[in-house]
Amino acid sequence: MSAPDEAANSSLASATALRRFAPLLLLAAVLAVLCVLGFELKPYHRELAIVFFINVIMVTSYRLITTTGDWSFAHVVLMGAGSYGAALIAKHAGLPFGVVVPMAGITAAIVGAAFIIPLLRTAGFGFFIASFAMGELVRLIWVKVQFPFGGTRGIINIPSPEIVGLRLSPPVPFYFTCFIVMLAAVFIMWRLDKSRIGNAWKSIHSDDLLAECVGIDVARYRSLAFITGAFFAGIAGALLAYRMGSIDPRNFDLTTMIYLIIWVVVGGTATFWGPIVGLVVVTIAFEWSRPLLEWRPLMFGAVLIFFLIFLPGGLESLFPKVGSALRTPPGQQFQRLRTWFTTFASRT
């Protein structure tokens, strides 16, 4: 083999290696930055980051349910079930943080299991509407029942989190607690997404009759997805309850649910990372729009409509386009732009 060939081979190998490890490197870089930020951020931004981690668990678990094609409108209420579960267990049983968080997840999973019994009879719109009604039912119970849920005032004085005598409530330790819980939850859901179970969920979305024909128990897998999603929503809810120290039914109302949908729609649900991208972008936009507080729902309502009509795949559907644009040389790009422009001009 001649020398130029070898050089070409090795450069090719390094290019494939780069492509292979680039996502990993990127992930490692993001994690490293988040670790440093945990110490460096100003208090306000650290609080934002904590809420962001909780919301990452929310969008990822929501996307897990949508892989079966079921768009639930009860996810925020299931998060609330976790919050109420955590608050009650921590307050009345006095159990430590490490026990309360999984138990909150299980509480939400049990509520989710009760929800899915009637919801399994519906699909598409029926699922959306019926899950909304079921969620409202639970929320009204919180509003109505004084003991143990505290009615409209909710539950106050939730004990601060502790692990083996280590106080987690100061901002920096709590930042890292949420960070680690978020990483663990996202990792488990990522493994689930790539596993046989995840494939079964996706097959139900693409064609439920065909999935049933090849032996997938559609009802069981839909329930499994919903209950798993509910479990992780419950974990997120427990973190939220610990962070705020008090919870009330308004934390889990319809507005929060619609924002969850906006995050997911802006990002897109086809890939695992899409919803997280959407969450990052919308969170930043949300902070920028702070001066326009009263107009905010209108703006984000318009964003939701815009994305659903003009970019139904979400931001993630732009990645391949951006990638191909980066790979084509600038001269060709200019050519392409000119063709596009002339066709556009001739059309109008």
Place this chain on the structure above:
Amino acid sequence: MDTVTLIQTLLNSVVASSIYALVAVGLALAFGVMKMANFAHGEFFMVGAYCVYVLYALVGLPFPLAVILAIPIVALFGLVAERLIFRPTRKNILAGFMATAGLAFILQVLAGQIWGVGIAKSIPTPYMGAADVGDATIGWQRLIVIPCAFAMLLALRFFLYRVKLGKALRACAQDPEIAALQGIRTNRMTALAMALAGASAGLAGALMAPIHSVTPYMGHGVILIAFVVVIVGGMASIEGAILAAVILGFIHTFVTTVTDNLIATMVGVGFMALTLIVRPQGLLGRERA
């Protein structure tokens, strides 16, 4: 419960049923034709109530005229929603629905910014006094809801079963492709369905304006009940929606009288869950929700 309360509650149940029927019929009709539900339907109800607030309480038009004007105004909202949201998202059935959740946000903020968020708008009662039925009394303002709702529902029925355009609408609900083959323009039918849905929701909101507290967020409670009614009745069935409206109107009013409004709503949703388990297609529906 003594006889007086019983008669009173029965009358209130009929009033509640009429309003539920008006709101739910629009949803069922639009769902039948487009296979899409409108999440902003409750906000259409709210816009209807605000029409009466502006035209009757602020401008000073007579109440009946304000109510009648509210119908085409909200129907126009329905038309615009169809053109700008449902038609572009027709290929993706969930997208249209979620986009109307955004529309609900937009309408709430607009109503709040134009007329204020704070206290509920007070609308002077146009028809004072009360009618005596047996020993019970019921305000005229509530009683007039019943004939108005009946008139609207009968007109709708006449339109759907006797008028050519209405028959085309039903054909489109049964099978859009076959209907298109007969020369029916599907786009016009979806627009018509949304206009009718807006009209009936607007009428309901306008009639309830003096009774209900008028706030930008009043649509939320309405949409919950409307969804429950539509699911219980069978998603696309208009007759089912009316039947379910009557059943839930009675359940809701009686439970409210015995306990309170919150528990009544819970019982309603519980009834929906039970219906889904026992009869997933709804009372009169043909296909599953």
